[in-house]
Amino acid sequence: MKGENRGSGDSPTVVVPIKQVPDMDEVEFDRERGRIDRSTAEAEPNPFDLNALEEAVLFKEELGGEVITISMGPPQAESALRDSLARGADRAILLSDKAFGGADTWATALTLSIAIRKLESYDLIICGEKTVDGDTGQVGPEIAELLGIPHAAYVSGVTERDDGSIKVNSDVWGKTFTRKLDFPGLITVTKDVNMPRIPLFRDKKRAREAEIETWGLEDLDVDEEKVGFNGSPTSVKEIEIAPEVNREGKVFKGEVRQATARLLRELSQDRVVEGAE
Secondary structure (H helix, E strand, O other): OOOOOOOOOOOOEEEEEOOEEEOOOOOEEEOOOOEEEHHHOOEEEOHHHHHHHHHHHHHHHHHOOEEEEEEEOOHHHHHHHHHHHHOOOOEEEEEOOHHHOOOOHHHHHHHHHHHHHHOOOOOEEEEEOOOOOOOOOOHHHHHHHHHOOOEEEEEEEEEEEOOOEEEEEEEEOOEEEEEEEEOOEEEEEOOOOOOOOOOOHHHHHHHHOOOOEEEOHHHHOOOHHHOOOOOOOOOOOOOOOOOOOOOOOOOOOOOHHHHHHHHHHHHHHOOOOOOOO
16 A cells, blocks of 8 residues: 555655765875865765665666655765665755755754655665764664654665565664664664675766756755754864874794793783793
8 A cells, every 4th residue: 555655656756875985095084174175076876875876776677666866065966966876766856955055963964864855755765874984874764764664774684675574684783673764764774785796888878967856945945944954053173184003013032932931921911821930
């Protein structure tokens, strides 16, 4: 039975939020502003979101339906959406407005949830576990709470799919739990859930020519004070990078028994082993 926010047809609609992130091996930090300087590195789709997209495409291949990707960011974030189209998404929406800038996880989740509500229907939302530039894992569950739908986090495997529910394995606190979610629902997936496919050249070419819908503040009909920097209750006051600790090497020479005894005394002093007198 189709309920509120459910697809009107027999096949499910799967929504995947996609974020464009900087290459974290190259990016630099703006210590004064407490932010990542995204201009210092090439941008790419968030790796965890590629796992989410792959799971959505697998869902579509098994049951039919539609995959919609949504990204919030500047105009250049369009490239991440084109990549999603090349990987199997059917429709891509960019949320781009100066008012959305500087958003924390709450303001980001709020903006995405409003955009998802604006869709005619949705059945399942699949998010990456986290983003490599934020590493909080908060946005997916926050979207679910704002939409008032059930969610399962840290999903490492999908065991059953049908047009009304999904059964998953969720890894939490060192244990694996099996959960079944009725639609509409949301899951966040880890990198263990699947191996994202590599798009073919013909799919990349098709994606370059595809239409990317763009929605701004007026399209979402939301108060500017609730989104972006203005709507963010949290901020980074200071960034501190822990200093690297160099390993200290020691060589114990001499007769084997004596050298071993000295080694054990050293380990005992460092509390690596006990009772080495």
